[in-house]
Amino acid sequence: TKITGVELRRIAMPLVAPFRTSFGVETSRDVLLVRVVTAEGEGWAECAAMSEPRYCSEYVDSAQEVLRTFLIPALPKDGMDAHGVGRVLRPFTGHRMAKAALETAVLDAQLRGAGESFGSYLGAARDRVPCGVSVGIMDSVAELLDAVAKYVDEGYVRIKLKIEPGWDVEPVRAVRERFGDDLLLQVDANAAYTLVDARQLARLDAFDLLLIEQPLANDDMVQHAELAKLLRTPICLDESIESAADAAAAISLGACSVINIKPARVGGYLEARRIHDLARAHGIPVWCGGMLETGIGRAANVALAALPGFTLPGDTSGSSRYFATDITEPFVLADGHLDVPTGPGLGVEPLPDLLDEVTSFSEWVAL
Numbered sequence: 104t105k106i107t108g109v110e111l112r113r114i115a116m117p118l119v120a121p122f123r124t125s126f127g128v129e130t131s132r133d134v135l136l137v138r139v140v141t142a143e144g145e146g147w148a149e150c151a152a153m154s155e156p157r158y159c160s161e162y163v164d165s166a167q168e169v170l171r172t173f174l175i176p177a178l179p180k181d182g183m184d185a186h187g188v189g190r191v192l193r194p195f196t197g198h199r200m201a202k203a204a205l206e207t208a209v210l211d212a213q214l215r216g217a218g219e220s221f222g223s224y225l226g227a228a229r230d231r232v233p234c235g236v237s238v239g240i241m242d243s244v245a246e247l248l249d250a251v252a253k254y255v256d257e258g259y260v261r262i263k264l265k266i267e268p269g270w271d272v273e274p275v276r277a278v279r280e281r282f283g284d285d286l287l288l289q290v291d292a293n294a295a296y297t298l299v300d301a302r303q304l305a306r307l308d309a310f311d312l313l314l315i316e317q318p319l320a321n322d323d324m325v326q327h328a329e330l331a332k333l334l335r336t337p338i339c340l341d342e343s344i345e346s347a348a349d350a351a352a353a354i355s356l357g358a359c360s361v362i363n364i365k366p367a368r369v370g371g372y373l374e375a376r377r378i379h380d381l382a383r384a385h386g387i388p389v390w391c392g393g394m395l396e397t398g399i400g401r402a403a404n405v406a407l408a409a410l411p412g413f414t415l416p417g418d419t420s421g422s423s424r425y426f427a428t429d430i431t432e433p434f435v436l437a438d439g440h441l442d443v444p445t446g447p448g449l450g451v452e453p454l455p456d457l458l459d460e461v462t463s464f465s466e467w468v469a470l
């Protein structure tokens with residue numbers, strides 16, 4: 104795939120409702136889109152970085168800057184496949200979300216050229232995936248119960264509640280009591296606790312949760328292993344896992360018994376698949392996380408979530424959970440599932456008129 108240049112495009116996507124986590128509130132998604140142009144066609148990807156460095160150290164401006172200044176200029180002029188992108192970017196440390204976006208756009212161009220879908224390329228084992236939804240922290244338990252009721256009515260097969268100190272046992276108990284023991288329920292702390300809070304977190308054991316996601320700080324791998332001994336609820340890591348090497352370390356330490364795989368966080372879909380393969384070999388269930396993506400990022404996530412080791416429902420929600428109008432044909436839940444796109448590459452593309460309407464900035468980086 105011979106690349107002539109890359110377009111970096113910023114779009115503003117208002118969320119249908121504010122999304123509050125232990126690290127901040129999101130009301131609008133500031134998204135960086137990457138469009139790789141080759142001699143034969145083009146490829147798209149969405150960078151998952153958020154507007155501020157809170158979830159992780161990357162943010163949208165940092166991703167755009169490192170892509171423009173270092174990552175795109177490192178691509179060989181005579182072309183490479185998606186595996187080659189990882190190879191040439193390896194000398195640059197960190198910046199995994201920026202790297203993931205570039206690799207994914209090259210992979211999309213490559214697969215479109217070959218007429219193969221992401222799902223087929225990655226090894227999808229089914230043609231649709233069951234969907235969960237991530238529910239933010241709210242001002243009151245009553246408001247939370249209304250939000251969860253709406254999602255359950257829409258067919259979501261699993262509910263994830265965001266928690267933080269002061270918003271944990273009470274909302275979890277209320278949701279469990281209202282929706283019953285059969286509801287698949289889990290929580291996500293986004294690193295808001297420390298090992299000192301172990302006794303409070305153990306109170307969640309009473310509610311038969313599927314898992315507790317990232318209770319402790321990103322770099323607290325050893326403490327997570329300690330915490331795992333004190334809880335009955337399985338620990339799932341999100342922020343702590345930035346590579347297959349991290350996943351291997353976490354598994355051998357006993358820091359987690361489930362892994363949230365977000366391709367952006369680990370540098371792309373190829374590394375995401377390595378983590379899937381590793382976890383599967385160890386009998387560790389994985390599920391596909393999300394970063395409030397538009398249809399571009401969602402398409403690839405849904406394809407990944409169809410791999411055989413993804414045995415838990417992911418945060419792969421329908422477009423309407425996030426946006427009034429998505430930039431692609433919307434992803435719509437049917438019977439609690441999303442279909443894996445079957446067209447070449449991502450199988451979806453931005454609709455030009457919708458894209459232009461939300462674009463705030465665009466630059467062309469020639470190779």
Ligand code: OSB
Binds near residue numbers: 393395418419
């Ligand atoms: O921790 O999983 C997380 C969104 C942004 C950043 C981090 C997280 C999330 C979510 C929402 O939980 C997942 C989604 O619906 O895309």
Ligand code: MG
Binds near residue numbers: 316
């Ligand atoms: Mg998380």
